[in-house]
Amino acid sequence: MTQMTVNDAISAALAEEMRRDPSVLIFGEGVATKRRDLLGEFGPARVRNTPLAEGIIAGTAAGAAATGLRPVIDLLFAPFLCYAMDEIVNSAGKLRYISGGQFKFPMVVLAMTGAGWGVGAQHNHNIESWFVHSPGLKVAMPSTPADFKGLLKAAIRDDNPVLIFADIALGYSAGEVPDDIDAIPLGQAALRRTGDDVTLVSYAKTVGTCLAAADRLAEAGISADVLDLRSLKPLDEDAILRSVAKTGRLVVVHEASRLCGVGAEVAALVAEKAFASLRAPVLRLTGPDAPAPASFPLEQAFVPHADAVVAAVQSLVHGALAA
Amino acid sequence: MTALPPVEALERMMLERMMLIRAYEETLVDLHGRGRAAGTCTAIGQEASAVGVVAALTPDDLILTNHRSAGHLLARGADPGRMLAEVQGKSGGYCGGKSGSLHISARELGVVLTSTIVGGELALATGVGLSRSMQGGPGIVVCFFGDGAACEGRFHESLNLAAVWNLPILYVCENNQWQAFVHRKETMTADGVADHAAAYGIDSAVVDGNDPLAVFEAAAAAVAAIRRTGKPFLLEAMTYRLRGHFEPDDQSYVDPGELARWRERDPVILLRGRLERDGLLDASAAARMEEQVRAQMEAAAAFAEASPYPAPEELTRDVYA
Numbered sequence: 001m002t003q004m005t006v007n008d009a010i011s012a013a014l015a016e017e018m019r020r021d022p023s024v025l026i027f028g029e030g031v032a033t034k035r036r037d038l039l040g041e042f043g044p045a046r047v048r049n050t051p052l053a054e055g056i057i058a059g060t061a062a063g064a065a066a067t068g069l070r071p072v073i074d075l076l077f078a079p080f081l082c083y084a085m086d087e088i089v090n091s092a093g094k095l096r097y098i099s100g101g102q103f104k105f106p107m108v109v110l111a112m113t114g115a116g117w118g119v120g121a122q123h124n125h126n127i128e129s130w131f132v133h134s135p136g137l138k139v140a141m142p143s144t145p146a147d148f149k150g151l152l153k154a155a156i157r158d159d160n161p162v163l164i165f166a167d168i169a170l171g172y173s174a175g176e177v178p179d180d181i182d183a184i185p186l187g188q189a190a191l192r193r194t195g196d197d198v199t200l201v202s203y204a205k206t207v208g209t210c211l212a213a214a215d216r217l218a219e220a221g222i223s224a225d226v227l228d229l230r231s232l233k234p235l236d237e238d239a240i241l242r243s244v245a246k247t248g249r250l251v252v253v254h255e256a257s258r259l260c261g262v263g264a265e266v267a268a269l270v271a272e273k274a275f276a277s278l279r280a281p282v283l284r285l286t287g288p289d290a291p292a293p294a295s296f297p298l299e300q301a302f303v304p305h306a307d308a309v310v311a312a313v314q315s316l317v318h319g320a321l322a323a
Numbered sequence: 324m325t326a327l328p329p330v331e332a333l334e335r336m337m338l339e340r341m342m343l344i345r346a347y348e349e350t351l352v353d354l355h356g357r358g359r360a361a362g363t364c365t366a367i368g369q370e371a372s373a374v375g376v377v378a379a380l381t382p383d384d385l386i387l388t389n390h391r392s393a394g395h396l397l398a399r400g401a402d403p404g405r406m407l408a409e410v411q412g413k414s415g416g417y418c419g420g421k422s423g424s425l426h427i428s429a430r431e432l433g434v435v436l437t438s439t440i441v442g443g444e445l446a447l448a449t450g451v452g453l454s455r456s457m458q459g460g461p462g463i464v465v466c467f468f469g470d471g472a473a474c475e476g477r478f479h480e481s482l483n484l485a486a487v488w489n490l491p492i493l494y495v496c497e498n499n500q501w502q503a504f505v506h507r508k509e510t511m512t513a514d515g516v517a518d519h520a521a522a523y524g525i526d527s528a529v530v531d532g533n534d535p536l537a538v539f540e541a542a543a544a545a546v547a548a549i550r551r552t553g554k555p556f557l558l559e560a561m562t563y564r565l566r567g568h569f570e571p572d573d574q575s576y577v578d579p580g581e582l583a584r585w586r587e588r589d590p591v592i593l594l595r596g597r598l599e600r601d602g603l604l605d606a607s608a609a610a611r612m613e614e615q616v617r618a619q620m621e622a623a624a625a626f627a628e629a630s631p632y633p634a635p636e637e638l639t640r641d642v643y644a
Contacts (some may be wrong), residue, residue: 019348024330025457028393042448045448045457050484051480051483051484051487053484055476055477055480055482056446056449056477056481056483056484058446059443059445059446059447059449059450059452059477060446060447060449060450060484061445061450062446062447062450063387063446063449063450063451063452063453063454064450064451064453064454065436065437065450066435066436066447066450066451067385067451067454067455068454068458069453069454069457071450078606086440086442086443086446087443087446087447090440090443091438091446091447092441093435095426095428095436095438095643096641096643096644097421097422097641097642098418098421098422098426098428099418099422099428099430099437100416100417100418100419100420100421100422100638100641101419101436102418102428102429102430102435103428103430103436104644105644106644118526134644136642136643138643149460153407159644160643160644206533215414236508236621249596276639319631
């Protein structure tokens with residue numbers, strides 16, 4: 001086991017995959033400036049700075065991926081992906097299908113998002129569901145350094161475009177990473193805590209929120225399954241349904257806005273396939289339909305907190321929404 | 324029979340290809356008119372630019388193109404039957420019917436990542452160029468786009484990155500004067516886009532896009548420079564889109580005088596006339612060419628007609644690798 005931050009875990013995964021496969025390269029805004037170790041080991045052809053031009057970075061990655069390379073690109077902040085939507089959605093996501101399977105796009109897009117730095121709405125926007133909704137793309141949003149390392153390794157080896165969003169607040173958080181960790185398959189959720197009374201489904205930073213809430217609920221005699229989705233597409237539907245079949249109650253927690261968010265998909269899945277198991281309505285705790293503000297108190301108010309999760313679960317078990 | 328000198332042989336080959344491209348696109352127009360094909364974009368009038376550039380390439384070179392791709396594909400040797408099948412959504416098409424006319428790729432011919440998003444091909448070309456450059460193999464990358472795409476930000480981003488990274492890309496702007504339903508005079512202050520190249524330190528040339536030999540010579544020089552230096556080059560072929568943006572399109576927005584002037588410069592008629600005047604194409608040879616193209620298009624239409632539609636399970640195949 002080694003203690004490392006999420007940022008270090010990303011570098012470690014990149015280094016291992018670049019050693020393993022000479023077709024892997026990374027480029028983006030400040031990549032060669034910030035990841036000096038990678039530049040030193042792999043040289044300027046495989047670790048490249050780029051102009052601040054997200055569209056051409058993503059397009060270059062798609063073109064390179066279709067013709068034999070495995071690029072990883074760093075687009076810095078998730079909202080900047082708006083400049084790269086055509087290349088990610090229309091090219092990388094569709095040209096395999098449109099061409100009748102003539103091309104594949106083994107590429108990884110990295111970007112940060114989430115509350116914590118007070119950077120405001122043009123640097124903080126949890127847009128993961130946009131890409132879940134777009135065919136041909138895979139999406140992961142891990143919560144631990146070990147998962148960042150394992151999922152990034154899997155994403156680099158995957159023959160499809162994979163977007164990995166890193167929560168800003170998790171970037172410098174440290175955690176144990178097994179020294180021999182290998183690729184963690186996309187599409188496998190992780191059960192972080194086991195309980196019988198309620199299922200808390202989350203991903204990224206709010207997994208920690210759910211774990212904190214589960215501690216407090218345990219003191220009140222309520223035990224919770226805490227399911228960390230890790231991958232949003234493919235989605236581990238079996239893990240969600242298995243847990244809800246056991247607990248009969250579901251609260252989905254994420255920082256992204258509610259409408260058409262991942263929580264809506266999870267709730268619909270459970271309504272369609274596990275309705276008979278439900279003992280209470282499905283609840284979602286999410287960010288509001290508002291841009292993320294910079295002001296610290298407002299930014300904190302944007303994010304679901306443990307208090308709200310505890311209150312929501314108590315309403316399902318003992319309160320107004322209890323069966 | 325004595326072999327023709329190389330230039331005349333090349334010109335006859337180019338005329339044959341241009342006649343095939345014209346016949347193919349006229350077939351598309353006809354199919355659309357009879358409700359047998361969905362709306363489509365043609366590049367009638369731009370055949371010389373396609374044929375001239377592609378004739379300057381080797382099989383190792385890769386081509387990116389756009390929604391006006393039929394000329395590039397056929398110049399590269401594409402089977403018109405598989406193209407017609409694709410346009411009609413048939414399983415025998417180059418993309419199994421999932422592309423239709425707008426984004427036909429044919430990897431086996433080196434025509435890759437065709438995109439119908441105006442400017443999309445410019446963003447992908449740098450990646451293909453990066454692969455070529457890093458893999459160290461032979462071959463350069465050619466990216467065909469129009470004057471409309473040159474008004475997209477991606478044109479500038481692409482040129483800038485290709486220049487900064489020394490990518491072996493031949494940018495070919497087919498300036499056909501029209502950007503969908505808008506004349507380029509409404510969207511650009513200059514008559515062309517080649518001048519932009521200098522700002523990025525890229526060499527450029529402008530050529531009469533309706534003269535296939537001139538296009539070939541300019542492209543061959545540009546390709547040689549790229550092979551020698553590994554650096555990008557911008558070639559602008561001044562040409563004209565003789566039909567509308569899309570079928571159907573009555574071109575009521577087009578100045579009749581401008582259209583008439585360019586019709587007089589129809590590249591197929593110009594080349595044929597010159598070869599006949601120079602005694603390089605007699606009436607029987609011309610008739611043989613016409614007959615050959617007609618037979619090719621008949622066979623193509625029969626192939627497309629006989630090709631089945633894709634099976635329902637194709638709907639969700641090849642979404643993911």
